[in-house]
Amino acid sequence: QVQLxxxxxxxVQPGGSxxxxxxxSGFTFSSYGMHWVRQAPGKGLEWVAISWFDGSDKYYxxxxxxxxxVSRDNSKNMLYLExxxxxxxxxxxxxxxxxxxxxxxQGTLVTVSS
Amino acid sequence: xxxxxxxxxxxPVILGQPASISCRASQSLExxxxxxxxxxxxxxxxxxxxxxxxxxxxxxxGVPDRFSGSGSGTDFTLKISRVEAEDVxxxxxxxxxxxxxxxxxxxxxxxK
Numbered sequence: 001q002v003q004l005x006x007x008x009x010x011x012v013q014p015g016g017s018x019x020x021x022x023x024x025s026g027f028t029f030s031s032y033g034m035h036w037v038r039q040a041p042g043k044g045l046e047w048v049a050i051s052w053f054d055g056s057d058k059y060y061x062x063x064x065x066x067x068x069x070v071s072r073d074n075s076k077n078m079l080y081l082e083x084x085x086x087x088x089x090x091x092x093x094x095x096x097x098x099x100x101x102x103x104x105x106q107g108t109l110v111t112v113s114s
Numbered sequence: 115x116x117x118x119x120x121x122x123x124x125x126p127v128i129l130g131q132p133a134s135i136s137c138r139a140s141q142s143l144e145x146x147x148x149x150x151x152x153x154x155x156x157x158x159x160x161x162x163x164x165x166x167x168x169x170x171x172x173x174x175x176g177v178p179d180r181f182s183g184s185g186s187g188t189d190f191t192l193k194i195s196r197v198e199a200e201d202v203x204x205x206x207x208x209x210x211x212x213x214x215x216x217x218x219x220x221x222x223x224x225x226k
Binding site for chain 2: 039047059101105
């Protein structure tokens with residue numbers, strides 16, 4: 001069965017960096033685009049970024065453009081989100097989701113605080 | 115960016131009664147391939163989002179048939195024919211036609 005497992009969350013200081021990972025299994029990872037979506041405490045869902053199935057194209061939300069980088073390693077069935085210049089507004093649970101949002105991970109919490 | 119506006123913000127419902135959530139897009143969600151990429155998600159406390167409906171009206175596997183989606187262009191609706199206790203949570207619409215993808219603000223369904 002399809003499984004997505006995020007990791008890498010934690011507490012980071014403002015201005016710091018963090019890399020999230022999403023381990024995929026149960027499907028042909030290299031055939032699917034993959035998203036990152038986040039939910040800040042008490043807020044709604046916010047789409048963050050997408051990597052095309054082969055990594056050839058990537059789109060970002062304006063709120064993270066220039067600071068976050070999405071990448072993938074199809075040989076390892078892994079999706080990544082490198083987050084730089086973090087601010088308190090980036091505090092959220094981060095989910096990875098498959099192309100059509102039919103499968104989601106359990107999420108990993110990122111807290112930006114001094 | 116396409117703005118997705120949901121209403122109401124909060125929806126208290128009596129068990130067994132129907133519920134309806136509206137979602138309006140700031141521009142048409144019909145894609146050049148003829149499909150309309152409008153999704154509905156359920157977010158229960160402590161759980162990951164669950165897709166209920168894709169392309170306006172297609173129910174996902176395992177989703178009870180009391181959930182239905184309808185609409186076209188810019189106006190969409192999610193209906194629950196008879197609300198059950200397990201339906202408590204926040205419901206989001208999302209457009210998958212334009213970049214960036216955008217979600218509605220959410221509708222909290224609670225039992226009255």
